[in-house]
Amino acid sequence: MATDALRAQVAAKWQESFSRLNQNEAGIVGLLNFSQAWNIARECMRPRGLDEPDPQTQYDKATFQASFELLNKCRRLPILLETFLDDMRNHFPVIKQEVDQYTLEYQNTLDTTHILNLVFRLLQWYNKWIPRQELGTTLQSAFVLSFQTHMFSILSPAFVRGFQALCASTLPPTDPDAIAPEPNVKMWEAFETLGLLDRYENIIASVGYEHIEAHVIATCSGQWSESMLPELRKWMTDKVVPWMLLMYGRNATTADDAKAMLQNVGSRFDFHMAKTLCDLRTKEIFDIIIDFPDSSGALQDLKECLLRVDQRAALVHTLRKANHKRLLHPGADTRLILSQYVATIKCLRIVDPPGVLLFKVADPIRRYLRERPDTIRCIVSNLVGDDDGGDSLVDESEPIQPLQQSELEDYTDPNWEPEPVDAGPDFRANKPSDVISTLVSIYDSKDLFVKELQVLLAQRLLAITDDNAEKVEKERRNIEILKIRFGEAALQVCEVMLKDMTDSKRIDGHVQSQKTSIIHPTIISKHFWPMLEATEIVMPGQFRALQEEYAKEFSTFKPDKKLRWLPHLGTVHLELHLEDRTIETDVPPLEAAFIELFSEQDVWSMDDLIAKVGSSVDKAAALKALLTWVDMGILKEEGENTFKLLEVAETSTPREARTVSNAAMELPSAPSVQQQQAEQMRVYWKFIEGMLKNLGSLSIDRIQAMLKLAPGYDQTVEQLGIFMEAARQEDLVDVYDGLWKLTPK
């Protein structure tokens, strides 16, 4: 039963299909017609070899159309399409063979013409096989899809490389003199037709990017004086945009159209250019800063690029790394680090006015500088214009202004702006302050600077010989300028020092008027001058007599004051009368003292000499003094540490009498801040003594807390512990149960 029903159903279906194919014609005429139409259609769509004639030449249009209509009526078109695509797939190996051949040739020669030929060849195949227009878009698009699928499946990576090279060859050359290749419109059309443009858009874009990169690096590397961006933009418009038009703007009819089409891709290219330039400048930033201000063009570029490309973090990172590697190491001179730091400040102000970048970059530099022992001295000597070569850190043009303290934010300021988004939590939105304020703010207090300034001023004032009023005036002018910066009160001590200089002259004038003396001392007030290294040279012979005479006159003039001589800080103008010659020279007092002793006897041992001048002189200094005379041919070393006066010049040692002036011109030494720290500790000891005496026994923490009362106390409790332990060693204090007390006397 079931079989019967099945049979009946199959018969019905068959009947239906037959009648559809047979077109309700008598017999099988319809079927024959269909068969013929099928053959014609298939034949005319069949993928052919390139040398076969086109189907149009065999069949006229009418027959062709009739066949298709017939097939359409019988709803056999989808089958036809499938058959066609099948045929195409079967024929593709032919194409693959050709493609492989071209690719191989390219691989062997690396000549992009082969690729170009390959593309044209593919296009030929494509044109040969594409179904006729009148067959409808369905058929065509099915063909295109299938053709491209097959084509891409047979294109090897080698082709992709070749294609990239081909695209690159169409770019305008970097060399402006070379003639740009004639735009090959046909090629681009072929690309488009074959779908290569869509498929390989990334590759084409990367070709463009690479071109831009190469151009930027070639033209901008090391070119910092001018801003390069405008020129680069012009280059983009002149050279790259026409090239892009070939690809992205083919269908544009008007300029506006093209513009709209290019807008998206164009901004991508522009971004890439900015990024490349930014990367380049970031890489060069350290040298750019060194070159500042000759590199301001590059900085302007960088600023603009950073607005477009977010590379700020990279910039900070690179610069910090460069600083670490090239600047902040023991080999770099402090002066150099300072000037680079100042240049960094100026440069990054240009790039990023709010100062976030600067803050991030400056932090390690400042920390490093704080650890350097001579930073303050460097800054201060620069402040007073004591630059022995090297540029001044401060711009002459910069107005002198008081030091600025970092202030709390003033929210009532109508121009107030919030902190930039990438500012760190401890970022201080300091207003652009002047360079000196920034440098001084490396340290927590400006007292250190003031102290160092005093030391330096002392050195410079003492180095002035022969009442050279001009130099004193110069120092005074310096101090006046610095007063504006540091405040009147802070520099009061300096004022006293300067006053001492003029007073000395006045007092000396008076003393001289009472009794002429050849000594012209500089009288300084002990309390206001930095600790001067005290050596107790006892001047022998006539020098002591002169000193004593002068001191006597002085105390009659100023009965409440007493002169304490610091002979080692002076210079002596000497005239030596020897048997055969007279020598005139300026020497430090120690040299003078020694040669004076030689007038008593001709041969001295060094130890005896030292004993004569008060045995506080160390051997090195004594030897140096003696060698000064040996150099001048006045003394001669005879045996170990024994010197003999040469009354008659020795001809065998015709040594040039060197000018000793440099020895005399050496700056008198005043202990630096560091040496003063030991002195400071003595002050703290007084405080500790005071508190222990009055408050009984105290714990170390309590002592530490109480020492805050001592001005400038900055030791840690550990350092204090070490200090106290040292005091215990000397039996000054004792400790029980963690409580310190004075040892009863």
Place this chain on the structure above:
Amino acid sequence: MEQVTSSLAPPRAPASNKSGHTASSQSGAGSVAKRLGNELMTLMMSSSPGISAFPKSDSNLFDWVGTIEGASGTVYAGLTFRISIHFPPNYPYIAPTIKFETPCFHPNVDIGTGTICLDILQDKWSAVYSVQTILISLQSLLGEPNNASPLNSDAAAIWNNQEAFKTQLLRNYRSLKDESA
């Protein structure tokens, strides 16, 4: 208002708490502290023998403890006296309040309260005086009492008899070591 002045300012003595004074002492608290800081520095750095003083704590500069040793050659030689020094908020325009903590048998010192009768601490006070000058004055007062205006009339009476005076003095005296022990 008063509490916010400054942690350095002590509760003000009622006598100086006049209206209209508040504002000036408020702004002055810092400068008083500064002056006291400077005086401390001077005192520490000068090495006047036998006198010394130091703030009780680092948070309050207005209360100090001082030590005076009797000068050699006087009946007080070898004795050490502890004193307390309290500075008013408007120091140095007003003299500090000073008392002997160690009982001191002396014509011008109240043996019970430690109050001192010294002209420069009362009507002769001047802003140019400092802790150091006060301490030096006190030290010399020990050896040279002003018997004309005694606080301790017993002491004034036997001053001329140094032997008896010394006995009385030592009877009242308490050594610092006993104190701390």
